[in-house]
Amino acid sequence: ADIEAGKAKAAVCAACHGVDGRAQIPHYPHLAGQNAAYLLKQMSAFKEGSRQEPLMAPFMAMLTEADMENLAAYYASLK
Amino acid sequence: ADIEAGKAKAAVCAACHGVDGRAQIPHYPHLAGQNAAYLLKQMSAFKEGSRQEPLMAPFMAMLTEADMENLAAYYASLK
Structure with a gap:
């Protein structure tokens, strides 16, 4: 997985999940530091x-499997 | 919500989500520091x-609404 490519794709996600993967909206989840395999599983389940x-x-719907893998790796890499 | 009561109920959760809310199993989510409102929403959705x-x-199925609020508060309180 390509963390930098994930970061580029994450611009859209930041609106709800925060620019650093820390959601400011209480009923949305933080993603920073989450397990990559869990993130990928949930993205696939949403899709x-x-x-x-x-x-x-x-x-x-806009994401390929590779995009989702990259996004999962990116968010898992954040603290 | 009662964080200490949540901690007591969390003994069962620890098997998969870790004693400190950090899941050792990659496809399970970390819960430590997650938004309480998100955790409560997901527990309700599972139920x-x-x-x-x-x-x-x-x-x-074993948890009351108060139990879930306490668990959410407990996990949100962890770093």
């Missing part, structure tokens, strides 16, 4: 619809 | 079934 989250699904 | 997670549902 497939097995985890229903109307806000997340459209963003996941 | 109601709107977030389908066969591993989580039986544990949530």
